Amino acid sequence: MITLSVVGDNIKQRRESLGLSQVDLADAIGETKQTIWKYESGTVTNIPLPKVEAIAKALSCTPNELTGWDSQQPSKPLTPEQAKVEEQLSEIREILFSLPPELRTHVLAVVKGLVPPVQSQDDRGGSQ
Numbered sequence: 739m740i741t742l743s744v745v746g747d748n749i750k751q752r753r754e755s756l757g758l759s760q761v762d763l764a765d766a767i768g769e770t771k772q773t774i775w776k777y778e779s780g781t782v783t784n785i786p787l788p789k790v791e792a793i794a795k796a797l798s799c800t801p802n803e804l805t806g807w808d809s810q811q812p813s814k815p816l817t818p819e820q821a822k823v824e825e826q827l828s829e830i831r832e833i834l835f836s837l838p839p840e841l842r843t844h845v846l847a848v849v850k851g852l853v854p855p856v857q858s859q860d861d862r863g864g865s866q
Contacts, residue, residue: 743780744806745790750778752797752804757828762835766796798827 753763753774760774767789776782777793785793787801794801816824834842 745785745804746778746780748804748806749774749793749797752799753778756797756824757832758797758835762832763793763796765835767792 749763753760758766760771760778764771764774769789773782777785777789790801790804794804797804834845837845
């Protein structure tokens with residue numbers, strides 16, 4: 739059985755591991771700091787599924803991870819490279835949360851522009 743305290747604990751642990759405050763998470767999902775506190779403390783007894791999904795998206799995880807439904811699968815320790823990327827993602831999130839929404843969209847477009855397009859087999863000269 740999954741208890742609400744598991745969900746709240748998972749939200750808090752994930753949020754803290756990403757270096758986010760309750761205010762950061764609240765802003766990301768359109769809620770208040772007090773609501774996040776209620777979720778994390780288990781005061782709220784029924785977190786609506788759309789909110790669980792929004793929280794998961796803001797915390798770069800799945801709703802299953804927050805609810806503990808994936809707990810049967812042992813988590814693998816992060817490689818040093820993965821840990822570095824997680825640290826960088828946390829830093830990027832912090833920067834994005836500090837920007838107005840229109841600048842976030844611009845930053846995302848710039849980042850996407852830095853990624854080289856994936857070539858199809860035909861573009862690489864593959865046989866047909």
